[in-house]
Amino acid sequence: MSHHRVTEPADLVLTGGPVHTVDPARSRATSVAVRGGRIVAVGHDEVHELIGPRTEVVDLAGRLLLPGFQDAHVHPQGAGLELGLCHLADIVDPAGYLRRIREYADHNPDVEWITGGGWSLEAFPGGSPTAAALDAIVPDRPVFLPNRDHHGAWVNSRALERAGIDARTPDPADGRIERDADGNPTGMLQEGAVHLVGRLVPDPTAEEQLAALLRAQAVLHANGVTAWQDAIVGAYANMTDPAPAYREAQQRGLLTARVVGALWWDRERGAEQIPELVARREQLSVGRFRAGTVKIMQDGIAENHTAALLDPYLTGCGCASDNSGISFVAPQELRKYVTELDASGFQVHFHALGDRAVREALDAVEAARAANGWRDTRHHLAHLQIVHPDDVPRFGALGAGANLQMLWAAHEPQMDELTLPFLGAERGTRQYPFADLLRAGATMAAGSDWPVSSPDPFQAIHVAVNRTAPDAPEGTPVFVPEQRLDLGAAIAAYTAGSAHVNHLDDITGSIAVGKSADLVVLDRDPFAHPPGEIAATRVLQTFVEGRRVHAADDA
Numbered sequence: 001m002s003h004h005r006v007t008e009p010a011d012l013v014l015t016g017g018p019v020h021t022v023d024p025a026r027s028r029a030t031s032v033a034v035r036g037g038r039i040v041a042v043g044h045d046e047v048h049e050l051i052g053p054r055t056e057v058v059d060l061a062g063r064l065l066l067p068g069f070q071d072a073h074v075h076p077q078g079a080g081l082e083l084g085l086c087h088l089a090d091i092v093d094p095a096g097y098l099r100r101i102r103e104y105a106d107h108n109p110d111v112e113w114i115t116g117g118g119w120s121l122e123a124f125p126g127g128s129p130t131a132a133a134l135d136a137i138v139p140d141r142p143v144f145l146p147n148r149d150h151h152g153a154w155v156n157s158r159a160l161e162r163a164g165i166d167a168r169t170p171d172p173a174d175g176r177i178e179r180d181a182d183g184n185p186t187g188m189l190q191e192g193a194v195h196l197v198g199r200l201v202p203d204p205t206a207e208e209q210l211a212a213l214l215r216a217q218a219v220l221h222a223n224g225v226t227a228w229q230d231a232i233v234g235a236y237a238n239m240t241d242p243a244p245a246y247r248e249a250q251q252r253g254l255l256t257a258r259v260v261g262a263l264w265w266d267r268e269r270g271a272e273q274i275p276e277l278v279a280r281r282e283q284l285s286v287g288r289f290r291a292g293t294v295k296i297m298q299d300g301i302a303e304n305h306t307a308a309l310l311d312p313y314l315t316g317c318g319c320a321s322d323n324s325g326i327s328f329v330a331p332q333e334l335r336k337y338v339t340e341l342d343a344s345g346f347q348v349h350f351h352a353l354g355d356r357a358v359r360e361a362l363d364a365v366e367a368a369r370a371a372n373g374w375r376d377t378r379h380h381l382a383h384l385q386i387v388h389p390d391d392v393p394r395f396g397a398l399g400a401g402a403n404l405q406m407l408w409a410a411h412e413p414q415m416d417e418l419t420l421p422f423l424g425a426e427r428g429t430r431q432y433p434f435a436d437l438l439r440a441g442a443t444m445a446a447g448s449d450w451p452v453s454s455p456d457p458f459q460a461i462h463v464a465v466n467r468t469a470p471d472a473p474e475g476t477p478v479f480v481p482e483q484r485l486d487l488g489a490a491i492a493a494y495t496a497g498s499a500h501v502n503h504l505d506d507i508t509g510s511i512a513v514g515k516s517a518d519l520v521v522l523d524r525d526p527f528a529h530p531p532g533e534i535a536a537t538r539v540l541q542t543f544v545e546g547r548r549v550h551a552a553d554d555a
Helices: 045-050 076-083 094-107 131-135 157-163 194-198 206-222 243-251 271-284 331-343 355-372 389-398 413-418 434-439 457-466 487-501 531-536
Strands: 012-020 028-035 038-043 056-059 065-067 069-074 114-117 143-146 152-155 175-179 185-191 225-233 258-264 289-297 347-352 380-383 401-404 444-446 519-522 539-544 547-551
Touching: 012 045, 028 045, 038 045, 065 487, 069 380, 069 444, 069 487, 076 206, 076 225, 094 114, 094 131, 131 152, 131 157, 131 185, 143 157, 143 194, 152 194, 157 185, 157 194, 175 194, 185 194, 206 225, 206 243, 206 539, 206 547, 225 243, 225 289, 225 347, 225 487, 225 539, 243 258, 243 271, 243 289, 258 271, 271 289, 271 331, 289 331, 331 347, 331 355, 347 355, 355 380, 355 389, 389 434, 401 434, 401 487, 434 444, 444 457, 444 487, 457 487, 457 531
Parallel strands: 012 056, 012 065, 069 225, 114 143, 225 258, 258 289, 289 347, 347 380, 380 401, 401 444
Antiparallel strands: 012 028, 028 038, 065 519, 143 152, 152 185, 175 185, 519 539, 539 547
């Protein structure tokens, strides 16, 4: 038995089932003992020696025990707010959206703005719904509905009027107003253009923000998530700064997760904001919340052709277009900013989807390493939809983490209709190169990007292992099958890998003596079931520091 020398009984013993430790020194056990919030023993029946009259004993009954999941890229407050507004994420049907919006408007006659969101691009031709459809059901109040990935928004004519947007309004440098043949806005705003309307939407109250954060925390705990990195701490587009809600939750003793906050980099400003970020880091880093990361969004998304590519997008006929996407921060400036942030002790969390954005981010990390030497800043790149083969080995060489949104690596309408035709065959096979990154020595972390996609780690892990969506119809082809991960590697990314990115690997990420008892009890052992059933795995109980923060009804 691996344990500290303890003379007193444990507070909690979990026994009778497989324990997947994610600890290379001892990958499997059957019993774990916890005392004072820390793991004091990992082993087998000998751990029962630590059971005393007041010890709580959890019978795993053959079900798997894992270290708590850590979501390395998530937006909890935004997700919690959407759940309480006009929530569209559970529908993929234009008629269903309009029905839900009308119902919400009818049930909330005193709400000045109709907002919420979560609709899917693939529900509309070209990913572009119209103001006219909204005008038919809500003509009298402005409507502002960000899509599922929050890189665009659907608005009605009243919202466009409030913002003063018409045929004469120029596109912002970092976005696009979709228009008809005469130049008139059609009701779809892309990237930076979202802010033209989003800035007019009233902010939720402080209590609404706190309630949204706690609602999201409960959802994440129910999915086995015990720590996360909030990918935007600051005000951006229609997203309200979650920092006050985190501070209030911490002060009231309501924040049960460990959270790393990624402070938002204002791309309309430059290095002059770094001292402000340093001050904000000191102000916000209290208790379970730390703000030692800065988030830089380097490009957009492939579906609306704003992800930054090395070569142009294709047109509908398969010819090269004149558009290669947007680098939101000029590459030479990015290198300078990242070097200064690294010197100030910040981790940089990059949004990088396209192969040009990935290269620009890696170049910035390389510049920081050259200027400052190797610091323990653990920079990481999120999304990584398209990675040029020349850049794959640079992750390991530069110590840049690969922050994977595994759920996206599958054939589904957004991929097949809005992405693959405009990338072409060769670039299409460079998408989400998980196995190549692992073989090249990259540190793999994982995040959901909720509310963009499901917060359930097992939905994402299912795709990482199978490269098919959990609900894919029979006969759906496997998406770039050579990039599949095995189950152990996918779980490691969502636990130990994300703990490393979060600078929490000294106390979390694996089940080992001395580490915090952040634990998850599943309803099965997915290693003992076919890979096609991974998505069916459910979380029964979640513990943080040995304290139960979630229990399913049938736990």
